[in-house]
Amino acid sequence: MNLLQKFFSNPNQAAVAPSLEERIQQVLDEYRPTLYMDGGDVELLQVDAEGIAHVKMLGACIDCPISLLTMKLGIQRLLKENFTEINGVNAITDIDISALYNRQAPTKAIELETMK
Numbered sequence: 001m002n003l004l005q006k007f008f009s010n011p012n013q014a015a016v017a018p019s020l021e022e023r024i025q026q027v028l029d030e031y032r033p034t035l036y037m038d039g040g041d042v043e044l045l046q047v048d049a050e051g052i053a054h055v056k057m058l059g060a061c062i063d064c065p066i067s068l069l070t071m072k073l074g075i076q077r078l079l080k081e082n083f084t085e086i087n088g089v090n091a092i093t094d095i096d097i098s099a100l101y102n103r104q105a106p107t108k109a110i111e112l113e114t115m116k
Contacts, residue, residue: 020047020083020085021044021046021047023082023083024044024047024053024079024083024086025044027078027079027082027083028042028044028075028078031074031075031078034074035059035061035070038060038061038064039059039060039061040057040058040059040060040061040062040064040067040070041057041058041059041061042055042056042057042058042061042075043055043056043058045092047085047086050087051085051086051087051088052086052087052088052089052090053079053086053088053089053090054089054090054092055071055075055089055090055091055092056091056092056093057070057071057091067091068091071089071091075089076088076089
């Protein structure tokens with residue numbers, strides 16, 4: 001907590017626990033330098049009620065032939081190890097984003113098999 005936060009904080013106010021999405025974002029932020037090394041990145045779009053994290057690969061990861069491997073052995077493993085609420089990860093393309101936010105099932109998402 002920085003000095004301004006301490007000054008303006010209310011000691012009687014209960015601390016609010018970060019949401020699942022915020023906690024996932026923190027873990028992804030720690031993994032992000034690995035993606036940056038090859039010019040890529042990842043964006044968390046949402047976590048649905050079934051515990052599927054919908055992410056979008058960015059930068060060089062979009063067309064990378066091993067992005068599926070990065071998703072399965074990197075991002076999905078990382079999220080499943082850190083969050084019992086996560087049952088899988090879907091890589092969403094630009095085409096699928098509008099369907100995702102319209103609460104329809106994405107038509108071209110790459111669903112990764114659940115790691116045991």
